[in-house]
Amino acid sequence: MTQPQAFAFAILIGLMIAFIWGRLRYDLIAVLALLAAVFTGIVPHKVAFSGFGDDIVIIVASALVVSAAFERSGVIEAFLHRVAPRVTSVQGQVVILVAAVTVLSVFIKNIGALAMMIPVAFQMARRSKASPSSFLMPMAFGSLLGGLITLVGTSPNIVVSRMREELTGQPFSMFDFTPVGIGIAAAGVVFLAFGYRLLPRDREAVPTMEKALSIKDYMTEARITGNSQVVGKSIRHLSALLDDEVMVTGLVRNQVERLLPLPDLVLQVDDIVLLEGDPEALERGIRRVRLELEGHNRPTEAKGVDEEIAGIEVVVGPRSVLIEQTAKRLALHN
Template sequence: MTLQQGLAFGLIALTIGAFIWGRFRYDLVAAVALVAGLILGVVPAEAAFDGFKNDVTVIIACALIVSAAFARSGIVEAAMRRVLPLLKTERSQVPVLTGVVTLLSMATKNVGALAIMMPVALQVARRTGSAPSRLLMPMAFGAMAGGMVTLVGTAPNIIVAQVRQEVVGQPFGMYDFAPVGLGLTAIALAFLAFGYRLLPRERHSAAVMNAALDENAYVTEVSAPDDWAPGSMTVSALMRSGEGEVRIMALIRNGRRRPNPRGNVVVKAGDILLIAGEQQGLEAFLATARLKLVRENRPIATESASEEIAVIEAVVGRNSPLQGQSVRQSDLYGQHGINLLGVSRSGYELTQHLRTAKLASGDILLLQGAEQSLPTALKALDLLPLAEREVRLGSRRKRFLPAVVLAIAMILVGFGLVPVAVAFFGAAVVIVAMGGLKMREAYAALDGPLLVLIAALIPVSGAIQQTGGSELIAGLLRHVFSGLPGVLAICGVMLASMAVTPFLNNAATVLIVAPIGA
């Protein structure tokens, strides 16, 4: 063993030890390892940042953006709404939800697939009283299993494909993992169909979860569009489409308010409905029932064409001039150029016309406005912004765009017409350019720590190969397993990877072990 090989092995060993210790962030550990490799001379200076321009990093980043756009589109939730009422017991809920997330993870990144389906699973749990843990954990395992089927399903697949290209000159294709991945996925789904019974039945009761969500229930106004078919929908039919997530508080027609309208009342074009619900449920309800927010139609003035429209939540402060004023008197749109989309008041449900409701300290307002001017308006009105979370109500969605673009990208890759990195980079750019995802949302979708981890470890893991360390270990393995079937050597590498993975990020494990296995 040469000095350089010893330094490379020592660096890898210390890096693995730091990962297992868990005292520091894994992206910081990877960055420090890269700097140490440069100082020790096992990582050439000209190769230090190869990981940041590597196809692996590009593919993972673009796959995260495409997955976020897919989740943002709401196409899966819309397709599932007809199926959800049939899922009354855990026996049917677990296989269906796990199966759907498994299929999604084959096309999008497994983390993105799980993010798409988690709100659906929580909605099912709230409606049926099922324990959320008994739905979510099988879905997590299903997402991991489905990610093994295609190249872009999970980061390790992409990394292994890159290692193969460096060794034999050709990477794995989009569906080269399918023969093994499909078999493992089928076994996993068969086990999860009954294995969920081993999980605890109750972690948090449905009643507690519903109570927590109801604290953030908003009251807002929606209207039936002009093309609303006469007699096409009654109040009770609308309530059913809301699946218990939305309550109709009042119906306003020709300026007259009808509180708690009867179920047989027919909703006509131009009618205004006062509805209440948690913002995620409201958004799904609007999409299904083809209703529009009353105040969403007023245009928001922006300083430039590139400025985005944001929707935020803010609390009315003690010294806010809005206290005691009605929405009409406050004239938020005229004075500050912002729309009030909804109001949430703890322990009290608003039943009057939203524009006549008097605001009070502690009310939570759902506001829509230009991203750059919102902070100024909040300060002037003494409104306290809540901790930032994803608020989709009142924002536009391109339902079919991400699915169509993703399908085209996968077809192009499947037929070998374009490289994976080019296809997914193009897909991400097209989706953002056509409004399927805002630039802010695209940047937020990027998992910075994961990308830094991979980009920093690519040259570090390459140090073993560049110093001849991988050949040294391969020679030792050949000596140990000489005279034995080659499959035992493969099993040895697999067992080593499986032993380390619980303590390391799976992508980090592959980056370290793959050059040795190759």
């Protein structure tokens, strides 16, 4: 065995050990392996990063951009918002999630399809009081199965197509994988509809900082705009659109008039509603109802002893959660 071969095997073994160890991020491990290959002379330094300009990398990156755009369009969330409340059993929810991820993976990158559906899975798990592991692992399998149906579903299909072009001069077309892929995906979805019971249950992740502080709910303010779906509608209609995950705790009209959120109270343009709930549920609700974040101009009143002790005010806006220290508010309470 030559010295470069010994270095190559040593780097590969170290790479596998680092992946199994799991203490470092996978992308960091890959970069460290590349740097080790450059320093040992296995990979010439002039071409060390040439792979980032490869067509496959650009295609995969473009697929992820399309996936992110599709996610932000809200099409999938709007569809599941209508379907999910009618399905209460864990098995039915598994079938819906796996089928949705599988179908999405046919047309967009399977990783992006899975990332789009993970928040929906957690939402369904909270509603049915089931373990998220019952949904997440079948969804991961569904994304892999759906990616087998078309050329762009998964990266290995693109790599194989390119290798075929180099060897024969003719790459695979978009739907050359479809006849075999559809059969495998259909069989996989049927199996997962029953096989999810084989997965470990009641497995919990490491507690987050939020759980450590025992902060359960957040409050924020949102303005009713002309594009909102609740203009001229009642508070009851707004609560229904929020899936009852978010509570309407107050309403401010004309900037100063505070009204009780009675169910029959009709909402008007420029009304400010006070919302309380889980941060992800607040984000989904604000986006779904087309409200406008308002909490920057007026301090948000938060419930709970834990929030006051921690001195934290949370303002939830589209795609973000902003945490600010509110010592002044504590001083006023004291």
